[in-house]
Amino acid sequence: MNKVPTIYEVAQVSKVSITTVSRFMNNPDKVAPKTRLKIEQAMKELDFTPKADAVARARQGSRRIGILIPFLTAQSFVERLEGVHTTLRSEGYEIVTYLVDTQRQLQGYLSMLPVSGRIDGLIIMALPFGDEDVENFKRHNIPIVGIEVEHRDVSSITIDDVFGGELAASYLIGKGYRQCAFIGEGGEPPYSLHATGLRLKGFQKKLEVLGYPMDEDHICFHPYGMEASISCTKALISRKYRPDAIFCGSDFQAIGVIKAARALHIRIPEDIGLLGFDDTMIAGYMDISTIRQSLVRSGEMAAGMVIDHLKDSGNPVIHTQLELNVVERLTT
Amino acid sequence: MNKVPTIYEVAQVSKVSITTVSRFMNNPDKVAPKTRLKIEQAMKELDFTPKADAVARARQGSRRIGILIPFLTAQSFVERLEGVHTTLRSEGYEIVTYLVDTQRQLQGYLSMLPVSGRIDGLIIMALPFGDEDVENFKRHNIPIVGIEVEHRDVSSITIDDVFGGELAASYLIGKGYRQCAFIGEGGEPPYSLHATGLRLKGFQKKLEVLGYPMDEDHICFHPYGMEASISCTKALISRKYRPDAIFCGSDFQAIGVIKAARALHIRIPEDIGLLGFDDTMIAGYMDISTIRQSLVRSGEMAAGMVIDHLKDSGNPVIHTQLELNVVERLTT
DNA sequence: TACACTTATGAAAGTGCTTTCATAAGTGCT
DNA sequence: AGCACTTATGAAAGCACTTTCATAAGTGTA
CATH class of the missing domain: 3.40.50.2300 (Response regulator)
Incomplete structure (x- = not known):
């Protein structure tokens, strides 16, 4: 019958340019409220949904970063994860979490993720990976950052x-x-x-x-x-x-x-x-x-590092070691 | 430095046009064997992966479901989250986690998620949402399942x-x-x-x-x-x-x-x-x-429900209440 | 050898978005 | 009224491919 609507139709109906429609979706606050209303209405009328792959292509990335993590049972992982979330969210990235149970699963993700084009960057937490994996991701321009795991060619944040x-x-x-x-x-x-x-x-x-x-x-x-x-x-x-x-x-x-x-x-x-x-x-x-x-901090830093690498792929590999200190409480 | 190759590079290396490269990928039999060989070789050399193809394939193989969650600080949320992960992973779904800090953020996600076309289903954990939100998602055919939160028109899993x-x-x-x-x-x-x-x-x-x-x-x-x-x-x-x-x-x-x-x-x-x-x-x-x-269970069930709705959008809305029982340990 | 027919290939025009850059319209201030 | 700014908007140039259509070769036949 009638095909699925694009921003062109939305633009036409709301009598603005496609640029404005696009802007409406990405920076709504940069569009005048009056215009916003018109577009909103047109979208509703046409039942418009942007095509995810077109977006990804135009953006040259999915604005999504993945995280490989062993499990959520360890509180320390969760706290780090939380740090990753806050930083990445504030930069407008989505987070895809891959829980890894077995060696096989890990290898599966490691070999599929770079090729699939679903993520722009990857954080690996406390899981081992090899030269070949790094090569693979590098070839596809997907930066990796390790938390609690190190590799010569990959930025990481660890402790001593x-x-x-x-x-x-x-x-x-x-x-x-x-x-x-x-x-x-x-x-x-x-x-x-x-x-x-x-x-x-x-x-x-x-x-x-x-x-x-x-x-x-x-x-x-x-x-x-x-x-x-x-x-x-x-x-x-x-x-x-x-x-x-x-x-x-x-x-x-x-x-x-x-x-x-x-x-x-x-x-x-x-x-x-x-x-x-x-x-x-x-x-x-x-x-x-x-x-x-500083668990939360480590997550935040790792997130920051992926973003840096994403912004400038020439960014040097950095190995950060977080500070450690004794917290005296009631058991000593 | 070295970007990820496109058909343009492949075309250049194999000295054919991008059209032919494209054709080689879609209708190989319409390309002369001799040319085929050249292209094949160029692809190998460049380690080329068709991006759009990858996206498309990925799209049909593993879809994405989102989860809205207040924070990871509460252990109960994490355990439920873990349940969601195991089930969804085994069904080949990816999980995008959205940490929600404020009412404003929640509304932001709730109004952007259905429209952005980035997820195929949504699990909402312990966060309130209204009729309008439900309408919005429904219009875009994105099923919602609530955990620890109820809504007449949305499947949910809660406790009494x-x-x-x-x-x-x-x-x-x-x-x-x-x-x-x-x-x-x-x-x-x-x-x-x-x-x-x-x-x-x-x-x-x-x-x-x-x-x-x-x-x-x-x-x-x-x-x-x-x-x-x-x-x-x-x-x-x-x-x-x-x-x-x-x-x-x-x-x-x-x-x-x-x-x-x-x-x-x-x-x-x-x-x-x-x-x-x-x-x-x-x-x-x-x-x-x-x-x-049963926290883990609740996550698993919720995940199962989204999948059911995804498989058959006509699936009826179900409100499940999980069992409760006393666990006697050392403090009573 | 000339003519119709198949291939094999490429130029160029989409595809549905984002983004850069330029321009038009307001706003405040002297 | 004149000037510098600050929005708000649009034209056009990508992005990585696919498709259409035209053309150049190659093949068979009378």
Whole structure:
């Protein structure tokens, strides 16, 4: 019958130029209210919807950026995600979130995303990717920014996990603790919980330097989940040489420690000190001392970086490391 | 530097016109084998991907659905969001997340989204919308599904908040508590924390019916945030007639209660019982008794509903209410 | 070899938008 | 009234292809 309307029809009906119609859609406030009304009416009358692909073509981009993220269960991811959102939104970008469960899914996205033309930029959070992937995206002019993951040819924002561990060690020793233990989550691919290992490494090394090396028995990795975290802590606390402080790979584990301690009638911080990592909201709620990294900030910065690369593709690759500091609360 | 190649480049390299290149892609058999070879080679050399083709293919393979959500700070939203993701992903849909901060933003999205042609369906979580908005989306054939928000003409998945309150009342009285209090968050638009009010209403009514009406002084609303939550609880606990149980509008407040109680050396559940709402992960971590609603499930169901509407736009509007039940843990 | 017929190819005109740049119309101020 | 500004609007030039139509070769046939 009668075909689907375009801005030309809208322009004709509302007696303005297509430019004005277009402007009405993109910068409504730059169109006089009177004109706005006419266009609005014409659109309603014609039942007009802009063709998304035409828009994308003319704009030479979709004004959409994607984000690859392992899951939403970890509070730290969510907080970073929130930072990404606020920045990107204020710049007028849409965010497409891809939850990645398996290595296969990750590879699927990594190989389809650059070709599909659906996103202008990509943020990858805590998921590993290779040279080939980077090449692929680069070829299609889609900038990548890593959060909590690094690659030589891609801007990233990370923290110095080793230093984080050292910081924890210095702090705990400074507070008078002597027998430190470590609890962390043993991750599976594709999650680069590699970070946990680095934190431990720094922690361990620094303790040695300070003259209070860790007992091998005081290192404890457990699989994902609160149950595991608790039983792991219980085992740790019940050792012959009980540690007098526990440094956790993340705030999450710290909660496990609190629960285990309560069950065993061990007081925190009197009997045992407790230090988390991340300073997620929950650490604040529960008054857990922790190593703070600015999660929201990291998201914002990453978002800013993609935008910079989008604005000027010649922009240099930047590797930013966020500051870390100890937040003393009630568990140390 | 090196942009993504177009048919122009391909044409140039293979020394044919763009027409022929285009034809090669659409009707290869109408191109001489010799020419075909040249083009093929040029494409390979340039690593060319037809953009429009990609867009079109992408368009039919994976469509896009949007989700309007107030913020990611509330754990309950995140869990629902996760449910939405898993279902939608398995059906090959992309998810565009719009974080809504203000009433103005909400209206902005609500009026732009249907017209912009960027999404095929929309999930609205805990944000109010009106008849006109619904009309708008309907006109453009974009199905809406509400989570935690209802509208006559739109499928939704909600819970019976009033009943939830009643459930809490029955449970607490059944456990022997007699002086119940309520703590909730006083929300600001556009967040329809209306739910909190309904929970209170059911709670209050049922308590009356059971013969243990609430003291007016035992109802406490506070603004968003842990601080507020704690001080609110402290005030409550310090009343002349101290309540022997507190029902919280969400698990979040329950944490505040725990902290306040600890500060005041009041034991839970011995001195005072505590019941949360939602059964977010944190309630599990902290062993808080609570009213469970299947958050993840609600996300999954909502996602399923959009898909159904997309597959068959004649699909009837369905209002589903999810089951609620008491989860008894260590605080009651 | 001349004539009609097929191919094979390219120039140019869409496609439905955005964006840049120029111009017209107001506005305030002296 | 005259001048500098500040909107509000439109003409036209993209964007990455597809399509139409014309033309140049190539093929078969009388």
